[in-house]
Amino acid sequence: AEGAVAGAVFQVWVFVVLFLIMLPAMFGLSLGVTGVYIQVLVKILEWATVRIQRGRMEQPSVPVPLPNGIIERAGGSMEEEIGELRNSFALSDAFYFYKKGLESIVDDQVTQRFSSEELASWNLLTRTNQNFRYISLRLTIIWVLGVFVRYCILFPLRITLAIIGLSWLVIGTTLVGFLPENSVKTWLSELVHLTCYRICARGLSATIRYYNKENKPQKGGICVANHTTPIDVVILANDGCYAMVGQIHGGLMGVIQRSMVRSCPHVWFERSEMKDRHAVTSRLRAHVAAKTKLPILIFPEGTCINNTSVMMFKKGSFEIGGTIYPVAIKYDPRFGDAFWNSGKYNMVSYLLRMMTSWAIVVNVWYLPPMTLQDGEDAAHFASRVKSAIAHQGGLLDLDWDGGLKRGKVKDSFKEEQQKMYSSIIVGQNGINKDANRF
Amino acid sequence: MGSRASTLLREEEIEEIKKETGFSHSQITRLYSRFTSLDKGENGTLSREDFQRIPELAINPLGDRIINAFFPEGEDQVNFRGFMRTLAHFRPIEDNEKNKNSSASEPLNSRTNKLLFAFRLYDLDRDDKISRDELLQVLRMMVGVNISDEQLGSIADRTIQEADTNGDNSISFNEFIKVPPVDGEQDY
Numbered sequence: 092a093e094g095a096v097a098g099a100v101f102q103v104w105v106f107v108v109l110f111l112i113m114l115p116a117m118f119g120l121s122l123g124v125t126g127v128y129i130q131v132l133v134k135i136l137e138w139a140t141v142r143i144q145r146g147r148m149e150q151p152s153v154p155v156p157l158p159n160g161i162i163e164r165a166g167g168s169m170e171e172e173i174g175e176l177r178n179s180f181a182l183s184d185a186f187y188f189y190k191k192g193l194e195s196i197v198d199d200q201v202t203q204r205f206s207s208e209e210l211a212s213w214n215l216l217t218r219t220n221q222n223f224r225y226i227s228l229r230l231t232i233i234w235v236l237g238v239f240v241r242y243c244i245l246f247p248l249r250i251t252l253a254i255i256g257l258s259w260l261v262i263g264t265t266l267v268g269f270l271p272e273n274s275v276k277t278w279l280s281e282l283v284h285l286t287c288y289r290i291c292a293r294g295l296s297a298t299i300r301y302y303n304k305e306n307k308p309q310k311g312g313i314c315v316a317n318h319t320t321p322i323d324v325v326i327l328a329n330d331g332c333y334a335m336v337g338q339i340h341g342g343l344m345g346v347i348q349r350s351m352v353r354s355c356p357h358v359w360f361e362r363s364e365m366k367d368r369h370a371v372t373s374r375l376r377a378h379v380a381a382k383t384k385l386p387i388l389i390f391p392e393g394t395c396i397n398n399t400s401v402m403m404f405k406k407g408s409f410e411i412g413g414t415i416y417p418v419a420i421k422y423d424p425r426f427g428d429a430f431w432n433s434g435k436y437n438m439v440s441y442l443l444r445m446m447t448s449w450a451i452v453v454n455v456w457y458l459p460p461m462t463l464q465d466g467e468d469a470a471h472f473a474s475r476v477k478s479a480i481a482h483q484g485g486l487l488d489l490d491w492d493g494g495l496k497r498g499k500v501k502d503s504f505k506e507e508q509q510k511m512y513s514s515i516i517v518g519q520n521g522i523n524k525d526a527n528r529f
Numbered sequence: 530m531g532s533r534a535s536t537l538l539r540e541e542e543i544e545e546i547k548k549e550t551g552f553s554h555s556q557i558t559r560l561y562s563r564f565t566s567l568d569k570g571e572n573g574t575l576s577r578e579d580f581q582r583i584p585e586l587a588i589n590p591l592g593d594r595i596i597n598a599f600f601p602e603g604e605d606q607v608n609f610r611g612f613m614r615t616l617a618h619f620r621p622i623e624d625n626e627k628n629k630n631s632s633a634s635e636p637l638n639s640r641t642n643k644l645l646f647a648f649r650l651y652d653l654d655r656d657d658k659i660s661r662d663e664l665l666q667v668l669r670m671m672v673g674v675n676i677s678d679e680q681l682g683s684i685a686d687r688t689i690q691e692a693d694t695n696g697d698n699s700i701s702f703n704e705f706i707k708v709p710p711v712d713g714e715q716d717y
Contacts, residue, residue, distance in 0.1 A: 180668070180684050185671070188595075188671065189650065193619050195586045197616065505587070514675075
């Protein structure tokens with residue numbers, strides 16, 4: 092009798108997964124279940140927010156999260172605060188640097204981008220519980236229910252879908268790879284990629300809204316986007332086919348990469364090739380020049396940032412030529428923290444965390460295409476594209492390099508500050524032009 | 530569901546820091562979060578490298594001096610108490626403190642103590658005088674390689690001349706605080 096029950100459960104399971112989730116996903120249809128789920132979640136989270144705020148007023152010692160940073164800054168430039176072009180030094184000038192220095196010790200604009208965004212109100216996930224204390228019994232019960240739903244119902248479902256999706260990608264692309272190069276192969280390859288990514292997106296309970304689809308990246312172009320997580324690829328590939336660019340890995344990742352490239356030309360580099368910037372650029376240039384190939388997908392930040400800001404775009408991607416199609420991606424942090432903190436979590440634990448979040452809710456804006464203007468250099472172009480993306484996504488536009496996650500800041504920035512200060516106290520003409528005397 | 534940050538900081542400690550520095554309970558827990566996020570080694574203390582990892586501080590011309598202010602004489606590590614004590618100098622003066630009876634011992638962030646803190650950033654050897662050399666050192670840090678030795682020297686000489694009232698060719702604390710603020714000095 093137990094075997095029969097287990098068998099029945101399994102059959103129901105397969106039925107649900109296959110017919111209610113997978114097949115509709117493959118054809119881009121939706122049964123509306125996720126939509127209802129999200130709406131219910133929003134109601135619950137709004138209730139929780141009100142409850143927490145009430146609880147906070149009764150317990151004034153609990154610190155309030157401050158979205159704009161924890162100190163009020165007198166945000167003046169060096170000229171404004173020291174006094175424009177005074178041509179003289181004053182002892183109090185040092186105060187400007189001391190103040191700026193202390194402000195940055197208490198709260199700086201850069202290091203906070205490499206860890207998850209702090210939420211204005213707890214979203215009933217243990218992992219985002221930074222400073223929230225016990226507020227009420229009802230809240231705790233909802234939290235426990237949430238844990239049960241996420242780990243015991245949603246998680247097994249999502250894992251199944253993810254496995255199906257990835258296996259289908261490997262098998263499907265390998266099969267398509269056997270076909271000769273013709274339009275049928277191209278069409279089939281796109282179908283395989285799209286359906287697989289759609290299944291994977293279901294595997295994360297991803298709700299994606301695409302805006303301005305008329306600006307979607309075209310063949311022969313380069314798509315650039317802000318980078319928060321490896322899942323960005325799944326998000327974008329749900330709506331179109333791209334040629335991926337990246338380093339070839341070993342293990343499972345490598346298997347997937349090698350089979351993908353059989354059905355359509357992705358651009359994978361060996362580790363040694365990545366160091367040679369010229370080789371990388373010329374390969375990408377060749378890909379773009381053949382105007383029939385899929386648009387390349389590049390993340391010019393070079394590393395994952397926590398989706399509150401856009402950091403410096405490396406100019407390499409903007410030297411390839413061709414049309415740039417900027418895309419802005421913004422995740423809703425209430426439903427799950429999409430940021431991959433690669434220093435803290437490896438890929439597997441990151442994916443597990445993703446699959447036990449409430450959902451992934453994301454907005455994608457396609458921006459109008461941009462090209463290099465006359466007399467503009469790649470760095471300036473990169474900065475222009477970055478600002479457009481930041482503006483559209485409601486993200487802070489920073490000039491700091493994402494590489495500061497791991498590396499030190501260049502000395503030239505300090506030298507810039509010193510030069511600026513020098514010109515204030517002695518004027519432009521007094522500056523020592525033979526700087527290499529020292 | 531407790532708060533992760535403040536479970537590592539005991540209530541008694543928070544009270545002690547509150548008395549010593551004047552920060553509120555929530556300010557202290559928030560600054561403790563900041564302290565732990567800077568503490569990459571997770572050993573409860575910050576080293577100079579931990580400060581240097583803040584890009585905005587690393588590019589500040591006086592960054593090294595500011596960092597030094599956190600470390601007591603000869604030490605390489607600063608714990609949370611020391612961190613808060615130094616920051617307390619820059620806590621904005623609350624309205625309810627402005628009219629406090631001056632017979633109480635001077636709070637860390639009084640205007641005088643703030644100026645003394647700034648004075649000590651010039652006066653490295655703590656002899657209560659800013660000598661020409663000490664002034665030149667700070668000037669050199671702020672201007673980098675952009676101004677010649679001769680020009681910098683004359684700037685230093687002029688500054689000392691204007692501030693020095695007792696003719697000892699250096700600036701004492703009293704002379705320092707009497708220097709009229711140039712437009713742009715913030716109300717600390």
